Amino acid sequence: METTPLNPARRRLLAGSAGALTVAGLATSGVARASEQAGSKAAAAPAASAAKPLPAYAAWKDPDSVIVHSANTIETRRGAFGDGVITPARELYVRNNLPPPDASILDDRDAWAVEIQGVKQPRTLTLGELKTLGVETMATVLQCSGNGRGFFPHQPSGTKWQVGAAGCVMWTGIPVRTLVEYLGGLEGDPAYMTGTGGEKLPDGLDPKTLMVERSVPRDTMQDAMLAWEMNNEPLSLAHGGPLRLIVPGYTGVNNVKYIKRLAFTTEQSPVKIQQTSYRLAPLDAKPGPEHPSAWAMTPKSWVTAPGADGEPVKAGRQLVRGVAFCGIHAVKRVDVSLDGGKTWKQATLVGPDLGKYAWRQFALAVELPAGEHVLASRVEDTEGNVQVEERVENVRGYLNASWRDHALKITVS
């Protein structure tokens, strides 16, 4: 759905925002980009980022904290993550594959219906009924599959996200396993859990080319959730309210918004967004079902301070801070480099541990002399997997976790 024709203005808007790309991140051609960085500071400043207006359904976002790429793609500024672990709703990125449904679907939240299939007692339940069956709260990293696409040198189509199509948020809802148990357990031995979004599809077009329906491995149901609250407030339209499937550790697209059907299936969904979109295909290939799907996230971290948005950094003692997560495993340690990866020092993990699907904040006290510095971070998970140095090249620019791409160049004076 990255190239959906529904938003014809997107390419133009993206072109307009390209100047901001090098502010927050240091691309592989670091030296060449250094000169652009100083010149494009203004593009990342609050006033300029607010120049592109927030769409109506997300008008409540904080214009100073986000970069509006288009009506359906809004990114958090690198310097706006803060040092608390939970990303406030008004700063969280937005990425919709289709325009959101009409806001009237929130008029009676409890009346929202979701069909459950592939269980022994399949049926349709309302949100009001779900709320009586069970409740859980968990924190997960929500990250667009294309976050970091802006660092791919081959300029893939799609939004050129830097670091900000990600956040760590708290979900409240019913665990899928509780719901499945309530409906008698799984029917047979399905390989996938398939969620279908409730977006309204344009008339006259083949639904299979447009509808948002994603399949993930069946066992993700153990920790998955149907969520009606985000950060302790009823789930907003922008983030999939009244009801959203949360598949912790999996990229954003798998966390189906406005969910109207949850099915346990033997095959993956036949629709385009499953079969050919969100596939990690080589640069010279046409993406298809033979390529890996954008599913579980891999170890990734980035520095968020100091100087993330080009603000001046004083020489002397500084705390280098950032965020780190490892998809479906827990963070074990984070190392920080001040010299672009030549030498590393172990950082301290800061703040409460909200479980393996949440991100951890890290901090390292350093002495920064005047001059240019390239701040990098590298996370390792509890299974021994280490954040990759180089991105895994793929034609659509998914799942960029390269610590080199995500390094931050700052000037200290």
Place this chain on the structure above:
Amino acid sequence: METTPLNPARRRLLAGSAGALTVAGLATSGVARASEQAGSKAAAAPAASAAKPLPAYAAWKDPDSVIVHSANTIETRRGAFGDGVITPARELYVRNNLPPPDASILDDRDAWAVEIQGVKQPRTLTLGELKTLGVETMATVLQCSGNGRGFFPHQPSGTKWQVGAAGCVMWTGIPVRTLVEYLGGLEGDPAYMTGTGGEKLPDGLDPKTLMVERSVPRDTMQDAMLAWEMNNEPLSLAHGGPLRLIVPGYTGVNNVKYIKRLAFTTEQSPVKIQQTSYRLAPLDAKPGPEHPSAWAMTPKSWVTAPGADGEPVKAGRQLVRGVAFCGIHAVKRVDVSLDGGKTWKQATLVGPDLGKYAWRQFALAVELPAGEHVLASRVEDTEGNVQVEERVENVRGYLNASWRDHALKITVS
């Protein structure tokens, strides 16, 4: 400071809000109040609560989630807590002892200065400097000393809070112990940590009768913090920004806003707010230093759903939910009663454990037949302390933790 003359309109406003008191809580005279409950539903409904406008410095609060008692006292509705663990800023209560300083103090947050005394190397540090020395994030329950005052039958002076002068929020800042260490350690053996607020005092009045300066036992410094972020956003003026002292497990007033001085002292502050206000004196006594100060909070819980704001509750399966905390100790278990305390069942603790100073959510699946039910909850901490059945009577109405007072009467149909 409960009777400060600075807000002459307060008594009138409180009188106007009295009708809402019995909506959320069941006072000891439960039968007598039952008839009021049905009639006063409308008073708690969003439209009516918004009738009293939010003050300018808190205009960003969600009018549907709060009850505005006065410009300096704003309460969260019992039904607005949600089932996630962190209270969003826009729903969090506000209680200011004095009007907040001019918003211009936020123009250059990093320039805010705090004087540290009672350490080996006393000096004044700016917030910008503090940010380079250390960072930590923790969740604490913030609760006004007078929360639950509305349930005291003797009608103490001061805001008649029900359950909503409390929330669980995430703070980011520098641990006080880190700062003390940086300044060479404590000088001598001070008994108290004393924080002074930066509110502007009216001319011509004795500062000692008005200024916000609170002393707490010295050892609270081990977990205390000077915080500049709340819920991952720069601390708002309404909640004490740019810098606030957080004393976890202690009532709100001890968490001094706009902190401009932090001193380790041999004596408690001589000002009125320390010496005679916020003292738990018997009903027939004039409060003074001989009475216990409103310091550490005690085990407390309340039910937040279903039916907390008088909304209809359907007969059948329901999840009774609520929040529970124990001041300076961790929650061990919560029990729930559907019959006003005659019988109890253990509830499940829900969601992530954010540490002993945070609250825990709890839930219990029940079958509720049609009729009236009195939903009560009772928490026990890891030290074996159990939430009290009856309030500890005191003239100013502080620290009400009575599970009986906080029981919720609902009508199921």
